[in-house]
Amino acid sequence: MRKVQRPNDLPKDVLLTCISNYQDEDLISRMESAAPLIVAASDLFEEKVISKTLHTLEPHDHEGVSGIVSTKEMKNIYNDKFAKKGQPGRDIYDRILNAPKLNKCPICGHRVVSTLDHHLPKAKFPALSITPVNLIPSCYDCNNTKKTAIPFSAEEETLHPYFDDVEGDLWLKAEILEGKPIVFKFYVTQPDNWDELKYKRARNHLKIFELGKLFSINAAEEYSMRELTLKRIYTKSGSEGLKIQLKDYAESAEAVHLNSWQSAMFRALEGSNWYLDKYFETEVSSSKI
Ligand SMILES: [Zn+2]
Structure with missing residues (x-):
């Protein structure tokens, strides 16, 4: 596992950038209402990942973002407005994708980066769909091998390239x-x-x-x-x-x-x-x- 400089983009800025070319007024309004909740979820994620207590976070896929925005709508914003070429969030996506040296996947340290892996899956934690520190540049295989697995104990938490530094010790x-x-x-x-x-x-x-x-x-x-x-x-x-x-x-x-x-x-x-x-x-x- 290789350390990568964490992205400094703020979750609220990412959200507002992604919704900037939405046409649906109702959806824009609900996304704006959900913004403080997405920011709070992102802050809590960071606090938990640093204290190695991610496993205590409860999946909230059944309610989306507190019932204001659905899980499907959060998945859509990631797929259609963040990851898709030509869409408003894609510059931020590319910046996160291109952060590792030599384009090597930080998770395996071997294959080439081709996607972003949600450290906590968006299917179970929709509020973290576009949270920059939840998005790790990854090769296809690392992303696909883990799928939507989530940790049930501190021991089960995989290493996080933004927050864990294991490069100086021989392990x-x-x-x-x-x-x-x-x-x-x-x-x-x-x-x-x-x-x-x-x-x-x-x-x-x-x-x-x-x-x-x-x-x-x-x-x-x-x-x-x-x-x-x-x-x-x-x-x-x-x-x-x-x-x-x-x-x-x-x-x-x-x-x-x-x-x-x-x-x-x-x-x-x-x-x-x-x-x-x-x-x-x-x-x-x-x-x-
Ligand atoms: Zn990999």
Whole structure:
């Protein structure tokens, strides 16, 4: 999970921008009446996400925004006036969408951003449909994997790229399943300065977004592209030379992102005595005969 600068657009401004080209006077009037409630819901959301108590928020889809604006109308304002190209809210949508560096999805840190994910789904929390801090730039898969899941406990809250900063601590690791082809299994480890809740949330983040599978598949491919190079180093310089090279790869990856799957993969290889001593041993010794 990668940190992203939070959007500073105010919920009321977003709402007024979105309704600026509505023709239906009754709808405009009701949206304006609902504005203070939407602002209050947004403020409460932010307070709860910071205090890790989002699970205490009750879904309000049955009443829309206090019965003034329906859930369907809130979904429509997001789809037709905020996310749709050429509509008044689209500039704000684009600004949020384009915030992550290199256009990488902050949730998985791997795929490309293509949409905005509602941290709390608009189907269950319609008042938060166009709340900027509830909208996270996301790849299609992360958005689609979570769907409309909501947390029922603090542990179930996935990490939030605007409010959680986990980039400075080492928490993503991989273990090697010994065999050929080599398999990497990713898991979350608890840094000393993390409490149990943060650890459980990070673990849940990996689980909900199915990141272990994504990382394993990509690590297997990345490793296979490096194997010939690594085998040559082992042949020339043995286990020690291999370890030095892998440490170098790990440090290079860590200099960019400490908890990328690449960093975890190289750390796992460098730390595996089985890999360093045994993996190439048979092939290299038999080719010398
Ligand atoms: Zn993603």
